[in-house]
Amino acid sequence: MLQGPGIAWYLGIAAFLFATGALGVLIRRNPLIILLSLEIMLNGGNLALIAFSRHAGNGAGQIFALAVMAVAASEVCVGLGLVVALHRRRLAMDVDKLSELRG
């Protein structure tokens, strides 16, 4: 028996986290904060996965959440590599000004 609030409350928090992360991705211009907002979106997804895993009494959701964590770590690795490369080349930390792919 699940004590305390039901699954729907957890899903509400997950939806709010996802929407907040999406707002951050859309509204911010600094690539570092866009990465942080992406982390919030991934964590909203993780919370929904774990809530449904508990609801169904099935472990696949938790396995999927751990895989999402590994994907988030990979994303941070590549994203922070990009940010450091931008910094080394003295480019502006503004995704609106980074409009060409040429190296």
Add this chain to the structure above:
Amino acid sequence: MILVWIVWVVAGFACLASAVAVVSFSNPFYSALALIGNLGSLAVLYLLLSAEFVAAAQVLVYAGAVMVMFLFVIAYVGPRLETPWAGGPGWQSLGAVLAAGAIFVEIIVAIALKAGGRLKHSEHVNAPFGSPGWIGRLFLTDHLLAFEITSIVLLVAAVGGVILGSHTRRRETA
């Protein structure tokens, strides 16, 4: 019972407030610190959902390793302030708020339509649910392919990080 509710309300409120703080702070350093609070309160929510191993991994991997890397890079790049609402509400930020609100409503409606009636009664779970041994057994039996593919993803990301770093260094010396 009442204690669970209190813990849930505190953790949920901390989670939502720190998520809003991450998006609205102008200093990336404060945003990263707020995200650590967000990840910690999410770990408490995972514990309430009897996902002990995922909560521990959340604190160790996310709030520990990943956020230390974030803070290191922010300290390396230096503080670059950016005011998210500078110049009043332009059409871009207005559209972003509308889009985020639409996503929120859409998720809620989709969940309510597909699973609204079945969310009342959760399954009963036994003691090993969410424990490290149980997760490990699942990983090495039912989900072995996902486990191996995860290791390949991590390897590719590490190689990508090294290539990104070495490429810029070569360009600088040339």
